[in-house]
Amino acid sequence: MTTQTTIEQLQALEAEIKHTLYTLIDLELNESYQEMTAHFAKLLAKVQAAHLIDYKLNVLVDPQAYGTETCILLESLLEAKNRPNKRHQLLTHRIILKIWLRKNRHFLNDLLPQMF
Known part of the structure; x- marks a missing residue:
């Protein structure tokens, strides 16, 4: 048995990331930050797996090398890790989430303008 992730598993992960993103956007609009963190932690565990x-x-x-949403999430993690953060040495889910939401076109183009 191999630990290599299959194409089907990566496609399922891409779909899961996309679904979670939309769930997180809805939670952000409702200011349900604890629930956002819980969903995001579960997603990161799947990405780690x-x-x-x-x-x-x-x-x-x-x-x-990965699908659009997976790529954006991974780039968001890289960007969050590279940010100087003097107040907290710990990288928080909230920091990654903010970057990830800002990088997502659907959030920027469709939902953000409706908030104002």
Whole structure:
């Protein structure tokens, strides 16, 4: 048995990431931050199980080699890890979520303008 993630598993993960993104956007609009964190933690565990990140949230693969939403999520993790954060040495889910939502076109183009 191999630990290599199959194409079908990656496609399922891509769908899961996309679904979670829309769930998180809805939760953000409702200001349900604890629920957002819980959903996001579950998603990160699945991304880790697929061997795309490690337990320290280090990206282990080239994001460009993956589907759109997976790529955006991995790039968001990289960007969050590279940000200087003087107040907190710990990388929080909230920081990653903010970056991920900002990188998502659907959020920027469709939902954000409706908020104002």
